[in-house]
Amino acid sequence: MTELRSNYRPGTSPWAVRRAQWRALGLTDEDMAKPKIAIVNSSSSLATCYSHLDGIAQAAREAVAEAGGLGFEIRTVAPSDFIHSAGGRGGYILSARDLISHDIEAAVEGAQLDGMVCLASCDKTAPGQLMAAARINLPTVMVGCGYQACGTFQGKHCDIEDVFLGAGHHAQGRLSLEDLTGMSENAVAGPGVCAGMGTANSMHMACEALGMALPGSTPVLADSPKMFEDVRAAARRAVSLVHEDLRPRDLLTPHAFENAVTLMLSLSASINSVKHLQAIAEEAESGVDVYGLYEQLADEVPLLAAVRPNGPDSIEEFDAAGGAATVMRSLGGQLHTDARTVTGRTVGENLEAAVPADGRVIRAADRPLGRHPTIVLVRGSLAPATGIVKLSVDEQRQTSFTGPAKVYEDPYSALDGLRGGEVQAGDVLVLRGLGPKGTPGMGMASRPVFALDGAGLTGQVAVVTDGQLSGLVNKGVVVGEVSPEAADGGPLALVQDGDTIAIDLTSRRADLLVPDGELDRRRQELAGSPEPGTSGTPDGHASRGWLSVYRRTVRPLQEGAVLSPRAQGDRR
Template sequence: MTTPPRPLRSNLQEGSSRWAVRRAQWRALGIPDEDMTKPKIAIVNSSSKLAICFSHLDGIVPALEEAIRAAGGVPFEVRTAAPSDFITSAGRDGRYILPSRDLITNDIEVAVEGAQLDGMVTLASCDKTAPAHLMAAGRLDIPTIVVGCGYQPSGDYRGEHVDIEEVFLAAGSVAAGRMSLEHLCGMADNAIRGPGVCAGLGTANTMHMACEALGMSLTGTTPVLANSPAMWDGVRRAGARIVELVTEGLRPREVLTEGAFRNAVTLMLATSASVNSIKHLQAVAHEADCPVDVPGLFAELADRVPLLCAVRPNGPHFIEDLERAGGARAVLSQLTGMLDLDVRTVDGGTLGEVLAGATVADAEVVRPADQPFGTRPTIVIVRGSLAPGGAVVKRPVDDRGARRFEGTALCYPSRDAALEGLANGEVRPGTVLVVRGLGVVGGPGMALGSAVVFALEGAGLGDSVALVTDGQMSGLVNVGTVVGEVTPEAALGGPLALVEDGDRIVIDVDRRTVDLEVPDDVLSARRDRLGAPELGPDHGWLSAYRRLVSPVPGGAVLTAPAPGRTPTPEENGP
């Protein structure tokens, strides 16, 4: 007996008004009558000509459409916002970057849920697109495959390798007078030789690999060089497989389980991935209605997972080396004793089944679990009197720099004020630079503090000055002692708001603590005179985001708080 075909939600009742007007629209688009009842697949294209990260996505769509049609589906391209950290960060001190993730998620919901399409293939590129696509998959719970569309080829300048990370870092040296503007321009002009995301293990490649570890991308497809034969093969495979997924009915919430998130966190720790993966994975779990504490998983697994990769900016190897060694699949195959191998994947089998036969082409790039680069965690969740709800520290693979930093606070209300203070010579060795008002509410939108980190490094203060902020860091930041995403943030009355110049702050990475050494009665008196923070104009997208965003440990997702109610400090922590 044959199984009857699974009913498609896109097939509206024949003769109804919605069916009739949809038919009129689609027939006018040239869709033949015989295609009207086939599986209808959204191609989610976060494309833009503003940034090289996205410049090749429009060219991918035709090949994907062809593969979907050949498999018996009908493709529909839909567009979303396409933020680039290096382009979109120019406005409002980078405050649009994190909120763009949730904007993309809602874009997808409006287009795909509104049209009642049957499945999605999403084209992931720069940092916020992959988590947004995963969030939309979890929310809509229709068959979905995320396609990582690749990293950009790097260049060379004056006989030395140069990529976007090195340009980002070098700008701090120019500001400090340690590099000429001409040299910086030469680096910038040669750093990128083609389309794709940053060519290091920043947030983009991190989240592409996280998609594979979660089972939401086809196994063996990340990381990948943009426009390479391997990328095109992955695109065509995804087009064929998504139609099968719709027929089979495998939904994201069957894939995005607690075991899948545990696997993803294990991969993040084993590769010293971007710290931004913490809040992004938590946001995905929220949308998928999966009751998992991602920051808690990072804290729990930090000392158990060996470091198997040292890819730039964390170590000597390039992202190309990781791809040649076997990519995320190779790393996962070295971690099988620590993974939940029974979780399902969009490939159709379990993780254990799809990892069977995986090989590591270069055991120096992807090391065996018993021969790691190190056992000291590079992604560390810290807590203490300055961050009762938690904060995150990223340590270099080689563990250079102090694991304990004790110094006196120097406070600034914004990134630009801190940069000005540094340029004016106000920042001295032994300082703990406190930059606040950058959180999801205070920003609003969690402004980027990376420019301060690189300015400190460029000024030769990277190892002698620490930074503590409620803002976020670029996934490429991996220098000095930096405590980011302090929770509760200053704008919600967290202890960070109470710090004054000269206060003693102690950061102890080994003990996982960050403490403000000021008596409680003094802090209480400061709180009494603090007053409400200035939160900026009450209009526009960032204002709406500020009113709806949840605390960072919850993924910084959009929720609906009770009118007039401010979260308590306890609610801002896990």
């Protein structure tokens, strides 16, 4: 049996003071000798994503005890995109992912616990928890805590993304306040994450593909009997992992990341999965280039499901058809089935229990919905590192756009410009200063995209931004997460109104068609600016507090936007 790092030698100061604390909590000496498992809980009453986690944490703690372990619940920040995007120009969203990882490190490493059960819910919890697991490398099981039940409005399906899109339509006068209010009252019928193929469900399923969650556990309805079965099984397994000394870095191998990218492409998953998987790879010190994997595999992976809003099927139908495990079974030979998983078995061994594809909601690999990629990475003179485009599942899609730039420094100015008729059909709306450094924390660019849809300009106006987009955006030609970002000296900072921008998704390029000499002149002018490519608003560039720490230490998106200050000149 593995010696537990949490067991201190009797008579020492750490043993004595900890024993005094824990005896006062009602623990016995026998309890204190058991494997000590952190139950990572991001509970919060601010959002439905997290409102159910306390009950789940209690079930996990009981299961840890049944398996011979001692469970300790620890808390982290609990960011919800729809709630926490209100302040800091949206910078508290992505930055909270890294805060989660450091919350976990401080609690688990400080207390020298032995393993973890991580209760993943909204978008940033799963990647933040995986980042911590990869960094501290303690036996860990991830648990997806489920999607929310949705409602109906005026006889039609209505979920939270419909409300988000409806707000864009209302901003353009195409949806009444009464209807928007009715949608908001009916969209969410229970706790859990957004019910679609957004970032949360995508990352829950990525956990399974990485081998860090139990097979067949994602997606799942929040608070359902199946979810609680999975929670208890994961908690029991965490205790076994400590005894077996099976750790995240044993599982988070290059083959595991390739499996996760393959699954994401086959599902037309959230584009946010790219930077999150890269961040996990960085923390695992795996040497994996996740961006390169998306480019390499894009044309090889068949599209096997079309879950709302990518297609007509609901997440409930996808869940009933077998979920991630069934898709992975369909992918078969395109996965590294010899990759180890948290069960102690290989991917291939786990998938023997998966149900076969039903042929409708989940397709067989030889009868896919399509073979075109829906997550496309572009490069070019406007995006020398990368930009990301989410395309429609439908083969009939727009593949190119060329037009004059209309530049805005923040989403609210862009919305005002749309309302004022400044943006016309044929324009390329450029929204900059929203990258990880520029916001700081990476601002959300989705509101102008949805407002374009509300104005009937989808497909008639392209968007280029260094900000992040909703994991569900796939409307028109939208190039997001352009890197290098404007605040890091990227070409996006040089764009002026009227410049011609050309986007070609067939050749996967995004180019700024301005002579080099003119760009050099603009670059010299910007060199004298203290914060080129940013809006300079006090709220977005806090001189103190968490966002200022984030801005000083965040790495580029190609490194997952992890926090890791390096010596000047270190350009790894």
